Amino acid sequence: MASEAEKMAAGEWYCCLDAELDDLRVKTRRAVHQHNTMPPDERGMMAPALRALFREVADSTFIEAPFHCSYGINLSLGERVxxxxxxxxxxxxxxSIGDRSMLGxxxxxxCADHHRDAELRSQGIEIARPVTIGRDVWIGGGAIILGGVTIGDGAIVGAGSVVTRDVAAGATVVGNPARPVRRD
Structure with missing residues (x-):
C-alpha cells in the first residue's frame, strides 16, 4: 500500500494529515526560517538549508526573504530564476520554473486542491497538481498561480492576476481570472 507521500508524488488523492508529511513540513519550516532570518550578506542567493531541500536549483537562482514553501522537495528552479x-x-x-524567469x-x-466533498476535505483529503513555468516568464507582483497550470516561455502575467488556466508561450494575461490581452 502506498504511503500518503507516495500518493502525493503520484498525483493521487492523499491525506495531508499524515505523520511523514508533517515531518517533511517541519524540516522545511526550519530551512525557510533559516533563509528568512539570516543576515543577507551571510545568506547570499539563498540559505544553505533551503538550497539543500530543492529537487533542483541552479547556483544562479536568487530568492529574496521572506519566502515560504511547503516541502521544497518538489521545486525545480532554473538558471537566473x-x-x-x-x-x-x-x-x-x-x-518547475524555467531559466531567467522572474516572480514579483x-x-x-x-499546488494543493482540496476535496469538494466537505467530509473528505475535513479529513485532510487533497490532491497535488503540478505547476510549470517556462523560460523567460515574468509574473507580476501579487499574482496567484493555481495547480495544474502551465505558463509558456516568454509569457507575462500581470500583477494581481489569478491564473486558473494554461498561458500560451509569449502571451500576456491579466485579471481575475487571468485572460489574454489582445494585441493590435
Missing part, C-alpha cells in the same frame, strides 16, 4: 520578497510556493505538487513580490503558487 529570481523570486522577489514574499513569494509563497505551496509545493505539494511539482513546481508576493507571488503565490498553490
Amino acid at each position: 529570481y523570486l522577489n520578497a514574499g513569494c509563497t510556493i505551496l509545493d505539494s505538487g511539482r513546481v 513580490p508576493g507571488v503565490q503558487i498553490y
Whole structure:
C-alpha cells in the first residue's frame, strides 16, 4: 500500500494529515526560517538549508526573504530564476520554473486542491497538481498561480492576476481570472 507521500508524488488523492508529511513540513519550516532570518550578506542567493531541500536549483537562482514553501522537495528552479520578497510556493505538487524567469513580490503558487466533498476535505483529503513555468516568464507582483497550470516561455502575467488556466508561450494575461490581452 502506498504511503500518503507516495500518493502525493503520484498525483493521487492523499491525506495531508499524515505523520511523514508533517515531518517533511517541519524540516522545511526550519530551512525557510533559516533563509528568512539570516543576515543577507551571510545568506547570499539563498540559505544553505533551503538550497539543500530543492529537487533542483541552479547556483544562479536568487530568492529574496521572506519566502515560504511547503516541502521544497518538489521545486525545480532554473538558471537566473529570481523570486522577489514574499513569494509563497505551496509545493505539494511539482513546481518547475524555467531559466531567467522572474516572480514579483508576493507571488503565490498553490499546488494543493482540496476535496469538494466537505467530509473528505475535513479529513485532510487533497490532491497535488503540478505547476510549470517556462523560460523567460515574468509574473507580476501579487499574482496567484493555481495547480495544474502551465505558463509558456516568454509569457507575462500581470500583477494581481489569478491564473486558473494554461498561458500560451509569449502571451500576456491579466485579471481575475487571468485572460489574454489582445494585441493590435
